[in-house]
Amino acid sequence: DAKTTQPTSMDCAEGRAANLPCNHSTISGNEYVYWYRQIHSQGPQYIIHGLKNNETNEMASLIITEDRKSSTLILPHATLRDTAVYYCIVRGNAGGTSYGKLTFGQGTILTVHP
């Protein structure tokens, strides 16, 4: 699975959009981009995933560049409860050797302040 690079930490004002970048320059054609977050002391929570098209759900939007070498997770109206560690993970499909394993890096600590 491809490696990812994320900033160590970011700040965001409550009510504003939080844009979290992720670099995955070695991603291969069949690998998906996943985002999870971990609120302090809790289990990780799935946010969104995508292959090459932009995706949106009730939690966030995922923008993947055309060359797929980077992506941005957007929380449109951040709240204090969005303060968490955000993990960008690149992973192959079930038919490969990844067996669904998630490889967690250090992630980005997002702090939303009033």
Added chain:
Amino acid sequence: NAGVTQTPKFRVLKTGQSMTLLCAQDMNHEYMYWYRQDPGMGLRLIHYSVGEGTTAKGEVPDGYNVSRLKKQNFLLGLESAAPSQTSVYFCASTRPLDGQLYEQYFGPGTRLTVT
């Protein structure tokens, strides 16, 4: 649906003691995983299972054993605990959909301290 539950939530062991961590899921998921998370680090995969009666090693399997006798349960055993196994343990589950594995559902974690 309770989702993924873990038992116990907290435990303190002495070096050399043994214990079993229980993970249960009520979503009929085929795949289950055990991860550990050390302070300030991301999660690392210990063992996983792709179905009832099957288990396999992950990245950091040494010192742990697992069993999947029932589809809904995945047990993680420590035969002789060591201080290096002090960590937070997370269980997760998922199922294939159209040949893909998407969202993993995580439990709340078990905080284990080995003195």
